[in-house]
Amino acid sequence: MTFYDREDELGALETAYKSPDHAFYVVYGRRRVGKTALLKEFCADRPHLYYLAAQEAENRQREKFVEQIADSFDERVPRIDGWDDAFEYLGEKLETEERVVVIDEFPYLIEENESLPSYIQAFVDEQLQHTDSMLVLCGSSVSVMESEVLGHESPLYGRRTGQIDLQPFSFQQAREVISYDIGDAIRSYSVTGGTPLYLTLFDYEQSLAENIQTHVLSPTAVLYNEPEFLLRTELRNPARYLSILEAVAMGHTTPNEISGATGIDSGPLSKYLQTLRQLRLLERTVPVTASKQKSKRSRYRVADEFLRFWFRFVEPNRSSIEEAPSLVFDGTIEPDLPRHVATTFEDVCTEAVWELIRRGEFDPYSAVGRWWYGEDEVDIVGLAPDDDRLLLAECKWTSNPVGHGLVDDLRTKAESVRWGPDDRTEQFALFSKSGFVDELADELDGTWSLFNLTDLEQLCNGR
Known part of the structure; x- marks a missing residue:
């Protein structure tokens, strides 16, 4: 299967791997979002040990983990009785050969033994930090990863050198x-x-x-x-x-x-x-x-x-x-x-607003989102508190070109948005699947920006 995008995440992992000291990364995010694919892509061209946990008895989990270590270092499988011994064995091997060690679906291990974070804490403090190797804990149970690995009460708190909260692809x-x-x-x-x-x-x-x-x-x-x-x-x-x-x-x-x-x-x-x-x-x-x-x-x-x-x-x-x-x-x-698509179109247009801000084609806004009060709603509102500036935008996934009615409607709604001083600066934007009626753009002043699907395509393509 083709691997797409994730340049930022791969870059972060690459930087951590190349650092002169050890690295301890946490990768998490909901199921199907591509965590395993990301880590396998990262590990593909470097020495690594990849262990995928499963929902099974603790003894079998530990046996498979030790077997994976032994296989990675081309050794006979030793007799190991506890998780502390398993991680000590791993630490001994990492003293001789550098590895990226990935433990995927880590929450399954915690389900069987809630003390696992303590064993890993000892491994990080006493062995991993004296190597140039990298440990990655990965999990789909976001709540478990945030509480048992990243949380203040976790024995691992403060040990990680970085984390990736992997999100679905934007449009x-x-x-x-x-x-x-x-x-x-x-x-x-x-x-x-x-x-x-x-x-x-x-x-x-x-x-x-x-x-x-x-x-x-x-x-x-x-x-x-x-x-x-x-x-x-x-x-x-x-x-x-x-x-x-x-x-x-x-x-x-x-x-x-x-x-x-x-x-x-x-x-x-x-x-x-x-x-x-x-x-x-x-x-x-x-x-x-x-x-x-x-x-x-x-x-x-x-x-x-x-x-x-x-x-x-x-x-x-x-x-x-x-x-x-x-x-x-x-x-x-x-x-x-x-x-159904109209709601998605609003999200796509919100992405476009942020892209326009990043490019400097829109003035900066610190928050961008939906606004409503009573019966009034605006699809996209941007706030720039330091400059007392407000952006108001509507997104129309309709078969007919947008005309003056939407312009008048948005101006009226702007009066209902209670934010900032009376002399705030207001900017407006319209996004339309079917474009705009003739001469609308010529009749609006510089506070208005109009975008059709071709404009959105150019934004997606970086043009």
Whole structure:
């Protein structure tokens, strides 16, 4: 399989590896995001020892670990009775030969022995730091990695020399994989999101409709049951979590709305929401002008485009998909897909705003996000507190060119955004799938910027 992007992450690992001292890196992120592929790509051309933990008895985990060490150094497998002896054996070997040591799915080891971080602390303090080798702990259970490896209470706290919280590909990064034209690329990204596994399953020589029917709507396809698999891997009783994700994907975004749609009381619901946030399946958002800690105007959104697509279109139509998937696509998915893509388009445009800021084509803003109050909403608002400057932008995934109505509407909404002094500077931007009516650009002053799909394509391509 082709390895895409991740230049920054590979560069960070390379720098750590080449440093004159030992290195202890922590790599984590939710499942399917490409952690193992990243580490295998990094290890490919250098001496390494790669151990993938599994959900099995502690004794067998330790035996396999020691076997891996012995195999890496071409030795007979020694008799080892405990984890302290196993890591001491590893340390002795690293004194003679430099290695990158990767322990993947580290949380599985902690499940069987919660003292593992203490053994690794002793290994780092007493042996690893006297070598030029590199240790990498990797895991998909974000909560375990953050508490048992990175947390203040962990014996390993303060030992790491770096960490990578691996994220899904942004649209700009995914564009390298998606070979459709820009419009279909955004549509496709609204289905797969930035998860490398999902992105690379699609055959971009086929139409998006064919890919959806082949790789998502077919009961034998990997993605057909993927969300259930992910949740069952992380949770013992996923039924209520599935219902919450479906409710949010269908547009019930506030706690009260989610409670009403699922029948889960507000008390238990808050715990379920917190768990889904820890798993990075849900995101809690507040208006960009509000405090994340204090604001009571929170909304939730499914944090992954594919999960949002699946819970919106697949889960509610399982029975029909089993009988006639093409009819489900033609009658249910295709007519409603533009509404689904519109949300993704807002995220793509937000990426574009940050890219314009990085290039200096937009003035700098310290925060960029969505804003709402009552019935009023603005797709993108940027805040520059030091300069009392506000950016307001709307994103339209519609079949008709944008005209003066949206300009007037955005100007009116700007008056409702209570932020900064009365004499603040305001800048405006419009993003449109279908472009703009003739002469609109000529009639607007320099505080307005207009972007069509061609402009977005050029931004993605670094032009």
